[in-house]
Amino acid sequence: xxxxxxxxxxxxxxxxxxxxxxxxxxxxxxxxxxxxxxxxxxxxxxxxxxxxxxxxxxxxxxxxxxxxxxxxxxxxxxxxxxxxxxxxxxxxxxxxxxxxxxxxxxxxxxxxxxxxxxxxxxxxxxxxxxxxxxxxxxxxxxxxxxxxxxxxxxxxxxxxxxxxxxxxxxxxxxxxxxxxxxxxxxxxxxxxxxxxxxxxxxxxxxxxxxxxxxxxxxxxxxxxxxxxxxxxxxxxxxxxxxxxxxxxxxxxxxxxxxxxxxxxxxxxxxxxxxxxxxxxxxxxxxxxxxxxxxxxx
Amino acid sequence: xxxxxxxxxxxxxxxxxxxxxxxxxxxxxxxxxxxxxxxxxxxxxxxxxxxxxxxxxxxxxxxxxxxxxxxxxxxxxxxxxxxxxxxxxxxxxxxxxxxxxxxxxxxxxxxxxxxxxxxxxxxxxxxxxxxxxxxxxxxxxxxxxxxxxxxxxxxxxxxxxxxxxxxxxxxxxxxxxxxxxxxxxxxxxxxxxxxxxxxxxxxxxxxxxxxxxxxxxxxxxxxxxxxxxxxxxxxxxxxxxxxxxxxxxx
Ligand SMILES: Nc1ncnc2c1ncn2[C@@H]1O[C@H](COP(=O)(O)OP(=O)(O)O)[C@@H](O)[C@H]1O
Ligand SMILES: [Mg+2]
Numbered sequence: 001x002x003x004x005x006x007x008x009x010x011x012x013x014x015x016x017x018x019x020x021x022x023x024x025x026x027x028x029x030x031x032x033x034x035x036x037x038x039x040x041x042x043x044x045x046x047x048x049x050x051x052x053x054x055x056x057x058x059x060x061x062x063x064x065x066x067x068x069x070x071x072x073x074x075x076x077x078x079x080x081x082x083x084x085x086x087x088x089x090x091x092x093x094x095x096x097x098x099x100x101x102x103x104x105x106x107x108x109x110x111x112x113x114x115x116x117x118x119x120x121x122x123x124x125x126x127x128x129x130x131x132x133x134x135x136x137x138x139x140x141x142x143x144x145x146x147x148x149x150x151x152x153x154x155x156x157x158x159x160x161x162x163x164x165x166x167x168x169x170x171x172x173x174x175x176x177x178x179x180x181x182x183x184x185x186x187x188x189x190x191x192x193x194x195x196x197x198x199x200x201x202x203x204x205x206x207x208x209x210x211x212x213x214x215x216x217x218x219x220x221x222x223x224x225x226x227x228x229x230x231x232x233x234x235x236x237x238x239x240x241x242x243x244x245x246x247x248x249x250x251x252x253x254x255x256x257x258x259x260x261x262x263x264x265x266x267x268x269x270x271x272x273x274x275x276x277x278x279x280x281x282x283x284x285x286x287x288x289x290x291x292x293x294x295x296x297x
Numbered sequence: 298x299x300x301x302x303x304x305x306x307x308x309x310x311x312x313x314x315x316x317x318x319x320x321x322x323x324x325x326x327x328x329x330x331x332x333x334x335x336x337x338x339x340x341x342x343x344x345x346x347x348x349x350x351x352x353x354x355x356x357x358x359x360x361x362x363x364x365x366x367x368x369x370x371x372x373x374x375x376x377x378x379x380x381x382x383x384x385x386x387x388x389x390x391x392x393x394x395x396x397x398x399x400x401x402x403x404x405x406x407x408x409x410x411x412x413x414x415x416x417x418x419x420x421x422x423x424x425x426x427x428x429x430x431x432x433x434x435x436x437x438x439x440x441x442x443x444x445x446x447x448x449x450x451x452x453x454x455x456x457x458x459x460x461x462x463x464x465x466x467x468x469x470x471x472x473x474x475x476x477x478x479x480x481x482x483x484x485x486x487x488x489x490x491x492x493x494x495x496x497x498x499x500x501x502x503x504x505x506x507x508x509x510x511x512x513x514x515x516x517x518x519x520x521x522x523x524x525x526x527x528x529x530x531x532x533x534x535x536x537x538x539x540x541x542x543x544x545x546x547x
Pocket of ligand 2: 343
């Protein structure tokens with residue numbers, strides 16, 4: 001019988017079908033997980049949110065175990081955005097600066113080595129960063145005059161270090177995606193290297209750079225362990241960089257263990273989870289939209 | 298030639314270990330269009346990049362020999378100043394990702410021209426010289442990258458003119474654009490040649506014949522011959538030139 005006339009054994013045909021189904025399931029599982037997670041957090045948290053939402057967004061004091069309890073999250077939100085905002089002030093200039101250096105100035109060898117180092121940095125676990133906050137940044141800030149070394153600035157520094165690898169590698173990708181013809185055109189007109197970077201490459205890559213920053217924000221908002229260890233965990237609206245603060249994530253992590261399962265406090269923490277979920281969801285959504293826009297131009 | 302604008306003596310250039318330009322000597326007179334023809338790989342582009350020292354941006358490339366502008370070695374010029382004097386239009390049009398206006402105002406701003414009136418006038422003049430003004434004057438704030446290929450090539454030309462260069466080099470500028478735009482740019486070049494020296498590398502023999510005052514024939518990194526365009530085309534002295542212009546190779 002000629003090879004062309006042979007048909008596959010039935011088992012192999014079914015196996016093929018089965019593999020196809022499994023692969024489809026893997027693909028959809030991401031969506032399933034997202035829905036399941038939101039469902040789980042939402043089931044515990046949405047009921048609470050619907051009855052307490054006004055109080056949560058108008059009060060600053062968070063005293064879930066007092067009688068009567070306070071569930072104001074303004075201070076927690078402020079703590080989160082304070083740390084994230086401060087960390088961006090540190091990580092964006094340094095991260096994008098490194099990205100520019102890696103993509104435009106570094107010799108080939110240096111670039112390869114630095115990229116490996118940056119990736120190693122990304123692999124350091126959160127708790128180790130928290131440790132660095134407590135053991136290294138803490139005394140440094142005290143030496144600089146902070147009364148408490150565990151504070152918003154400490155959290156921001158740790159968050160900045162944690163988001164740097166993401167900013168550097170995504171930023172570098174964005175810059176390297178700019179066509180070489182732009183570089184040549186700018187240089188041929190007598191632009192110095194720095195003028196070329198600042199006036200041509202950065203604008204050309206601005207969407208990619210923005211996405212890098214947004215994903216960094218998403219990462220920083222959701223970061224828990226390190227900020228729990230580094231920020232000092234005091235519920236307040238910060239007025240100085242040396243004020244200890246408390247973030248949404250740290251609150252959940254610190255209190256969930258003590259909250260009575262199913263109780264009001266427990267549900268309130270899930271409510272925080274829902275809010276956190278919504279914040280990071282929107283940050284990522286904006287990043288995704290920005291990326292889309294990039295493709296269409 | 299008594300009044301050489303650019304003179305090149307014994308220029309050698311290499312990409313890595315491979316020498317691609319083998320001791321070339323040439324004088325380009327002031328004003329007029331100087332055509333350079335030759336098959337692909339004959340080092341025409343490499344030659345141009347030696348004129349404004351963009352060769353040194355190419356990894357592992359190097360050159361030795363003398364290139365001078367107005368009798369002064371190009372290595373004596375401040376590099377960015379040299380590149381503003383010797384402007385370059387590359388084969389593929391490059392609209393920078395900024396507005397049409399900003400594309401043209403880019404180089405002048407870098408040297409500190411910020412007066413709105415002055416910039417406006419310069420942008421209008423360069424776009425007019427590049428035969429693009431009428432098509433874009435109502436949408437100067439539109440992105441340069443949104444123009445058609447032919448328009449972008451004229452934008453590239455306008456940008457090259459914005460530094461008020463004394464030498465304008467064009468490297469196969471018509472390779473990616475339509476014949477109509479090609480003809481328009483050719484007539485622009487003919488108008489500009491009284492104001493500056495134009496070095497036109499072209500893969501179109503007919504283009505060199507139409508507009509170049511003198512033409513040089515490059516082959517494998519050597520200058521085979523050069524002379525007044527009509528003489529070179531009608532009565533070449535070297536049989537290789539004869540073969541090339543009659544389509545026997547390349
Ligand atoms: N960046 C480069 N790296 C290595 N070789 C190159 C490079 N650019 C050009 N060359 C080589 O140099 C020679 C001349 O190229 P080029 O100057 O581009 O010729 P032309 O413009 O006449 O086609 C060719 O053999 C080409 O392969
Ligand atoms: Mg070429």
